Amino acid sequence: MERSSSLVEVARRAKVSISTVSRTINQTGKISQETQEHVRRVMRELGYKPNRVARRLRAGGKCHLLGLIIPNIQNPFFADLARGVEDVAFRNNYAVLLCNYDEDADKERFYLDVMQQESVDGIILPPIHEQDPAVWRVVRSGMPVVCVDRSLADASIDRVEIDNRRGAFDAVNHLIQRGHRRIGVISGPADSSTGRERLAGCRQAQEQAGLALTADLIRYGDYKQESGRSLAADLLALPEPPTALFVSNNLMTIGAIEAIHALRLRIPEQVALVGFDDLPLAAVFNPPLTVVRQPAYDAGRSAAELLFQRLETPARPPTSLVLLPELIVRRSS
Amino acid sequence: MERSSSLVEVARRAKVSISTVSRTINQTGKISQETQEHVRRVMRELGYKPNRVARRLRAGGKCHLLGLIIPNIQNPFFADLARGVEDVAFRNNYAVLLCNYDEDADKERFYLDVMQQESVDGIILPPIHEQDPAVWRVVRSGMPVVCVDRSLADASIDRVEIDNRRGAFDAVNHLIQRGHRRIGVISGPADSSTGRERLAGCRQAQEQAGLALTADLIRYGDYKQESGRSLAADLLALPEPPTALFVSNNLMTIGAIEAIHALRLRIPEQVALVGFDDLPLAAVFNPPLTVVRQPAYDAGRSAAELLFQRLETPARPPTSLVLLPELIVRRSS
């Protein structure tokens, strides 16, 4: 119990009005140099820290808080992304409200509400799917929103995406170059933009190579480890099993490796493997994992920068950034 | 621009005073059943959501926001921990303000300030070291704080720790059982409680086995990957190199594996390896990694629960929880 130290306390000690104090803090209005100096000194003496809550209540926006809603922070991809957002926020003296919605639409909606109730300055999120009424409501309410990773089926809002199609294309194409003809694909959810696009990339590579698009070699997972395991096991139990696997996210890749180990198959001799998204241990794995590395940190950084730009110029036309993933060929393929 | 819908709007539509509305929301004061029903109906019609900012401004605490300050969300340990905190928070209708301080005392201080300015209900954090004046200031100001993972050199505040000494002891003891006599240790920072305790555990195991405590086999890292790499390289380049390595966190373990690979050493034949803290790929690694698994998620969960308990009964004596780590013997040792 020692910190109260509000504007009025400072004003009292400095023998000026609270308006003067407020204005010296925000550099708004005309206050003489000497008065400013004096007020600043008193603030230092008292260790005054403005109350962000009161500030937000009064001013609505411009109040140094932004919201980040992601599926799951335990996914290294989103951890990197979150870190990118936070670093930019920190540089701009912003704090970040972080929420995990766990691929659950209700939870996403709940957290969107929280963001509005907290009157954050803006929200960064990968929408749970391309038509997302909850997100739309928020956008219509005037809240700045930028989509990252996944996006909405409408170009009118800021977004930063990763070229999923290209990444998947490169991965599968690489497998084809290595001589594989039967390539098993573990895709993401069919109703997510990333899932659809990565699958499209696979198809494109196969078509281009004149390969038949064998629907029996495609499985749809939920981006979680367990589905990777079971779907890979499924694929590898086929009468004519694939000689290579393309797994379209990191957690499912771990699951696929489980399945491969369980069958005592050797990578890459008996089954080659390319995963989407890098992992901390991937480079030192045995064999080192060939992956499509997504610039997750950069995506977060760019999204935050886009958001700050919009806060500065609200009328700016919506921009769409697309970042390039990178195929890192190691030894699992 | 559509939702304003404040208390006064609801009151106007329901033809009651704002006090009545507020009281039906919070179930405080005496309001007749019928009036409550009526008010609730109007709230539903308007889609009213209470403004958390105003609420926090007015009431100071009890306002559904808590702060979590961690070194780095990119570390899977802290990601799990954060998730544990968030899940409990979600169940209690709380949101989480997340910050990464990057082992930087200034940044920690900055974020502690932010937390106070945001008047969060409480703060969960691993203090940067055992005497942490910044954290002390916050505690003295009356803000509920619970330490997790690391702790302060004072028993008077809530804490949940993991038995680091025990974990390290088990790991090194296991190595000794396997016949190793020269065990290289990559420790954490000497001034962090986790670093000190893990090292103490090592020592205890070695003493108990009657092994000489060879200072030349101990290196102090900073819990980051690169230091793991260079220190392991250092250790393995010794005239009489260790036959086993104990690395006291996950990121440094990855670095150590890099170094081992660079030297083309085989695990565990030429050098055995036990890491502190599990990793997503550890179980499917080749060879699967022997690690001390920390219950990170549980630690976060417990910390949050402790915090909620304190919010409910502020006078409750400080409790100290210690969770047990688990040695998972796989094949790298």
Next chain:
DNA sequence: GTTTTCGCCGCAAACGTTTGCGCCGACATC
């Protein structure tokens, strides 16, 4: 000498809540 201009600053309202206090009517008590 009177009026205008202008730089500097204070007053007070507003943001959306919570809450102590007090009012009013109904019913019980004497």
Next chain:
DNA sequence: GATGTCGGCGCAAACGTTTGCGGCGAAAAC
């Protein structure tokens, strides 16, 4: 019939800011 009790509700202050407006004194313009 006068007094006390009590349930149900409203009034208004407070939380710490920002900001439109207006005041005041001094310098400038006439």
